[in-house]
Amino acid sequence: xxxxxxxxxKAAAGSGQAVADTSKATExxxxxxxEKQTDRARCTSDDDxxxxxxxxxxxxxxxxxxxxxxxxxxxxNVDSGKSTLVGVLTKGGLDxxxxxxxxxxxxxxHEAANGRTSSIxxxxxxxxxxxxxxxxxxxxxxxxxxxxxTWQQVVSQxxxxxxxxxxxxxxxxxxxxxxxxxxxxxxxxxxxxNANAGFQRMSREHLGIALALRIPFFIVVTKIDIAPQxxxxxxxxxxxxxxxxxxxxxxxxVVKEADEIEAAAKGLYAGQVCPMFCISNVTGEGLPLLRAFxxxxxxxxxxxGLFKPPTAPAEFHIDSIYNVPGVGxxxxxxxxxxxxxxxxxxxxxxxxxSQFKPVLVKTMQYKRSSVDVAESGQHCSLALRxxxxxxxxxxxxxxxxxxxxxxxLQPKPVWEFKAEVVIxxxxxxxxxxxxxxxxxxxxxxCAAVTHMSCELLRSGDKAIVSFRWCYxxxxxxxxxxxxxxxxxxxxxGRIIEVVAAEGGSSLPF
Numbered sequence: 001x002x003x004x005x006x007x008x009x010k011a012a013a014g015s016g017q018a019v020a021d022t023s024k025a026t027e028x029x030x031x032x033x034x035e036k037q038t039d040r041a042r043c044t045s046d047d048d049x050x051x052x053x054x055x056x057x058x059x060x061x062x063x064x065x066x067x068x069x070x071x072x073x074x075x076x077n078v079d080s081g082k083s084t085l086v087g088v089l090t091k092g093g094l095d096x097x098x099x100x101x102x103x104x105x106x107x108x109x110h111e112a113a114n115g116r117t118s119s120i121x122x123x124x125x126x127x128x129x130x131x132x133x134x135x136x137x138x139x140x141x142x143x144x145x146x147x148x149x150t151w152q153q154v155v156s157q158x159x160x161x162x163x164x165x166x167x168x169x170x171x172x173x174x175x176x177x178x179x180x181x182x183x184x185x186x187x188x189x190x191x192x193x194n195a196n197a198g199f200q201r202m203s204r205e206h207l208g209i210a211l212a213l214r215i216p217f218f219i220v221v222t223k224i225d226i227a228p229q230x231x232x233x234x235x236x237x238x239x240x241x242x243x244x245x246x247x248x249x250x251x252x253x254v255v256k257e258a259d260e261i262e263a264a265a266k267g268l269y270a271g272q273v274c275p276m277f278c279i280s281n282v283t284g285e286g287l288p289l290l291r292a293f294x295x296x297x298x299x300x301x302x303x304x305g306l307f308k309p310p311t312a313p314a315e316f317h318i319d320s321i322y323n324v325p326g327v328g329x330x331x332x333x334x335x336x337x338x339x340x341x342x343x344x345x346x347x348x349x350x351x352x353x354s355q356f357k358p359v360l361v362k363t364m365q366y367k368r369s370s371v372d373v374a375e376s377g378q379h380c381s382l383a384l385r386x387x388x389x390x391x392x393x394x395x396x397x398x399x400x401x402x403x404x405x406x407x408x409l410q411p412k413p414v415w416e417f418k419a420e421v422v423i424x425x426x427x428x429x430x431x432x433x434x435x436x437x438x439x440x441x442x443x444x445x446c447a448a449v450t451h452m453s454c455e456l457l458r459s460g461d462k463a464i465v466s467f468r469w470c471y472x473x474x475x476x477x478x479x480x481x482x483x484x485x486x487x488x489x490x491x492x493g494r495i496i497e498v499v500a501a502e503g504g505s506s507l508p509f
Contacts, residue, residue: 069161070297071379073181073215075206076192078169081222081281083117085192086164088281089291090123092135095281105166118173120180120319121166122379124151124367126158127295134158151368161367162294163379171202175437175444181209182483183319183442184379185307185334187300188268189217195227195278198235199242211247212424212483212492216268216300218275219243220290225280236278243274250274255289265296301377307336310375313406314338314346316382317442321398324383327363329393331404332381333442338406340364340374345387346404350413351397354473358387359404401443403475413473414498416450419482421493422462430457435470436489440482446470447484464496 074082087101088094095101099115106112107119126134134157136150155161167180181189189210193199210217219239224232236254243252254276255264267273275293279286301307308315315337322330340346342363349356362383366374374380382404386393405411423430434449451466482493 068159068299069163069378070188070294070299071163071165071184071186072294072297073165073167073184073186073189074192075167075177075181075189075203075210076169077194077197077200077202078116078171080169080192080194080197080203082169082192083121083166084281085220085222085279086121086123086166088287089294090125090164092133094284097282101281116170117166117168118170118176119168120176120184123164123166124154125162125164125294126154127160127162128157129159131292131295133291148368155367155369160295162297169202174202174205175439177206178209178439178483178485179319179442179444181206181213181215182439182481183317183334185304185336186215187304188297189215191217191219193219193221193235193239195221195224195232195235198231199238207242207248208424208490209483212490213481216271218264218268218293219277221276221278222281224278224285225283232278236276239276243276248274252276254278255293258289258292261289261293261296264293265298269298269300307377308338310337310339312337312376313409314340314344314404315406315409316340316346316404318398318402318404319442321395322381323395327383328385329395330381330383331398332379333404334379335374335376336441337376339376340380340382341372345407347407347409347411348384348404349402349411350473350475351402352399352472354413356405356411356413357391358407359384359393360387399472401445401472401474403442405475411475412500414469414476414500415473416466416468416499417476417495418464418466418497419493419495420462421457421465421484421491423457423459424490424492426457426459426489426491428458430489431455434486436484436486436491438467438469438482438484440474440476440480440495443474443476445472445474465493 074086076082083102083105084095084099087105091101091104093101102115103112105121105123106117107121111118128134134154136153165180165184165186167177191203191207193203207217221236221239240252242248243250251267251273253260253264253267253273255261264273264275268275277286277290277293279290314335316333316335318331318333320332322332324330340361342361344361346359346361347356348359351357362385364371364374364380364382366378366380384393430449432449432452435446438445438447447467447469449465450468453464457463476495476498478495478498480495482495484491484493
C-alpha cells in the first residue's frame, strides 16, 4: 500500500507539473483573447458610428439577464453519487440509499437499471427572491410531460436558476464527459468525491481537464454517513494536499458555517479558493449549506470569453438532435453569439458533404418553455425547416460538430488549421502523421498532424502544429480552445489560423 501511494503521488506530481506548464503556456493566450475582444469592440464602434452608444445598454441588459442562470457541470469518479446529489438538490427530497433520487435524473431506462450515467442530463434548481428554493408540486414524476411542467413552474417562479449538467463518471464514457465540459461551456464544475473511496484516478482526469479549460471548481464529499471517521479524515487530508499542490494552487476551505459561504463564493469566482462541502444525501447533513452556496454563485458569462454579445451575428452550436411528433426536427444546443427569433433564416452546416444549407427557425424553447427570442449564453432548442426546395430535414443528415449561423458570417468549411499546443502528458514522442481525437467546442473528430514547428514533441513541450481533419470539414474560428487526446495522451491548444476548404487559402475569421 505504501509503495502504491508513493507511485500515485509521483504520478499526481507528474501530471500536476504538466497542468502547471499548461497554465503558464496559455497565459499569453488569455491576454491575446482579451486584446482580440478589445479590437472587436473597437471595430464594432467604428462600424456603427453614431449608433455605438446604443449598443452598451443592450449588452448590459444581456449580462444582467444571463447572470440569473448559472451553469454547473457535475463531475467525479463513478459511484461517487453525482446523479443522486443532483436529484436530491433539484427535487427537494432525500435519497433512500438505494437509488431513488438518481432515478429521477436519468435519461434512459438502461441508466436506471445499472445505476450509471452514460449520457449528459440537465436539471434545474430555482431560487425565490428571498433565497428559498422553489420546489415543484410533483417533483417525483419522470415522464417527459411532467418534466416539462416541472421546469416551467420552476422557471416562472424563480429569480435565480442553477442548471446542473450531470456528466458521466465511468472511464468508458470519458469522451462524453469531455464533450460536456468543452461543448456546454459551464460556469463552474462541482467535483463529487466518495468519502469512503477518496480522490480516485478518474477524478484526477476530470480535475486536469477542468484546470486546462480554466473552469473554477469546488469539491463536495458525499456519503459521510457511512464512511468510518479515520477513512473520512484521511481522504479529506488528501483533498487538502491536492488543492495546495503546484498544479492546482488553491486554498482549501471546508465550509462548516453559514458565515463562510460568502467568502467561499467570492474566492471560487476569483480562482483563489477551493471550497469543500461534506454532505450526506440520505441524512441531509450539510445540504442546507450547499444550497445556500449555490444560491450565491455569480455567473461567469462575461468573464469566460466564450460568448459574444447578442448584437453579434447569430452562432448556435448543436449538441443534440430530436424528432418530435407533430413538430418535426428539433436541434438543441448553446447560443454562443447573437439573437435568434422564430422566422430567422440561418445557415446549417457543415454537413457530411461539407456544405452549408439555408434553414428557417419555426419555433423555439428555452428551459422547456416556449419563447419568442433567445440570446447569447442560453441553451435552447430550435425547430428547423429546410429552405432548399423539396428537401426535408432528417436526423441522419446531422453529425457532431454542426452549427446554425447567420448568413452574414459567410461560413466556410475548414479542413486544415494551425494551433499553438502544449503536451500535458505523453508516454513517448509525437511526430508528423500522429493522429488524436480533437475536442473543440461541440466538435469531436480525429485529426492528423501534418506539420510541426519542431521535429518531435514530448510531455511539457510547446509548438505550433498543423492539423487536418480525417473525415469531415468543420466550422472552426481563430482563438478557439481545443483539447486533444489519444489513450492517456492529452494536450491543450488554441487555434491561430484556419485554411478554407476551397483552394486552401488562409481565412482571417
